[in-house]
Amino acid sequence: MRDFSQDHRWLSVNTATVRKSGGEDLPLPRIVEACVERGIRAISPWRDQVQAAGITKVAKLVRDHGLKLSGYCRGGMFPATDAQGLKAAREDNRRAVDEAAQLGAACLVLVVGGLPGALQGQPAHKDIALARNQVRDGIGELLEYARTANLPLAIEPLHPMYAADRACINTLEQALDVCDELDPYRSGSLGVAVDVYHVWWDPKLEQQIRRAGRSRLLAFHVCDWLTPTTDLLNDRGMMGDGVIDIPRIRGWVEAQGFAGFSEVEIFSTGNWWQRPHAEVLDTCIARHRTAV
């Protein structure tokens, strides 16, 4: 297992973590600048942030600074109630692949979606098996396209508390079942993003990380699970402030040969998004060394 205690060369910052600074929106170019100042070598930006800044400008910034992109957030949201909705998702996901390729991202992270309309509080139906079939079909189709762009797709199993509205792939085992079905020969074009927040509770986690192996482990995300957790979406903790044994999980992942970045992804309405981004980034660096 790599020693992270001496430096932060394997730290990546998911830009959602500093999406706000002191409660105010922080534009992506300023996030990039603040990361570069601190010797952070990689980021993982969100599409809306890239769009707001302009992708050409972001691509140039990334290139000029020699930044790596540990991932691009995000594709997915496949399920829909009709052919038009499925088509819209397909087209949007192809654009996401193009953007990720243009930015030189290591992978496109897929948050696959749940019941159509649920995120807007109006679920169109209760058939999660149907949603899961649409997800599998959608990934299969996107995979063809992503291969032509040489852009790996990383399925991110989301915590079961998001099954209805954000992602109906909820365990690593389930994600790997999809990988095995769609990419049986482990081409490297399809794998998983392991985010400790979503999977730490899983009694089969070690076993399934082993099953994934190096070829399927495309990204490793960290933050922490707070007790109590006061909000289902935006109450993630800084590494070390919660109950997740992050080094143990990283050990399992690295035992498979994973040697990529450890990407910090924190959504935190009540705490970190209220603080100055400089403090947040400095804390990420410190905790990367001590708690990851």
Added chain:
Amino acid sequence: MRDFSQDHRWLSVNTATVRKSGGEDLPLPRIVEACVERGIRAISPWRDQVQAAGITKVAKLVRDHGLKLSGYCRGGMFPATDAQGLKAAREDNRRAVDEAAQLGAACLVLVVGGLPGALQGQPAHKDIALARNQVRDGIGELLEYARTANLPLAIEPLHPMYAADRACINTLEQALDVCDELDPYRSGSLGVAVDVYHVWWDPKLEQQIRRAGRSRLLAFHVCDWLTPTTDLLNDRGMMGDGVIDIPRIRGWVEAQGFAGFSEVEIFSTGNWWQRPHAEVLDTCIARHRTAV
């Protein structure tokens, strides 16, 4: 599958559902009275409610009204940081078995506990594997005692969002692994409580219900998953108001020969606990017929 649309003879009310009426505590004897008035044939009371009313009085009330107890809530909370803590849990669980037997409950529901101290916001460690071992050992020990009282133990897998603080058994598969280890010959003394709120998201749910079979299916609990869910603990929905396909899950359970009560268990700080209990119980009866 049984037809629930014509009557509510298979409805049981978990008394937490009407623990408050109009925001005020409602004592168990009044809950019993309100259930009996409505022809509700079964309840599942909580220990604190029984204790507040006095167990002798509750036992007499239950007997006089010919009420069934679909379960008794709850034993568990096995993990601890030292021998004294483990002993305290053991003794408390034996008392819970005695109470359940005295009340004639069909089973003692086990909410097994998570990381010691986490429920109080001060987790003593991050070793969920250790907690899980303590849970298995604790259930094994309690099982010996419960057998002498002829009182089945029902392990309730809790939603993964409770893994840290309430229960580190989080899937039906995991619960059944424990059952198979501790009671390999399916004696009937150890099984599971399937609460749709906790397990609806699980892609392996149907498969694991089949694995459980009639001998392990000791209780079936219903409520609904709301979108959005605004509180991790106390924002459960009334059947029909959320995204869970309850009849489908009940169909899987009944296909195994389960023919017991369907127990409504709703914790709802913001909604149902604020309403008069008469309205809540009448709604439970109506939804039992239309949405379960």
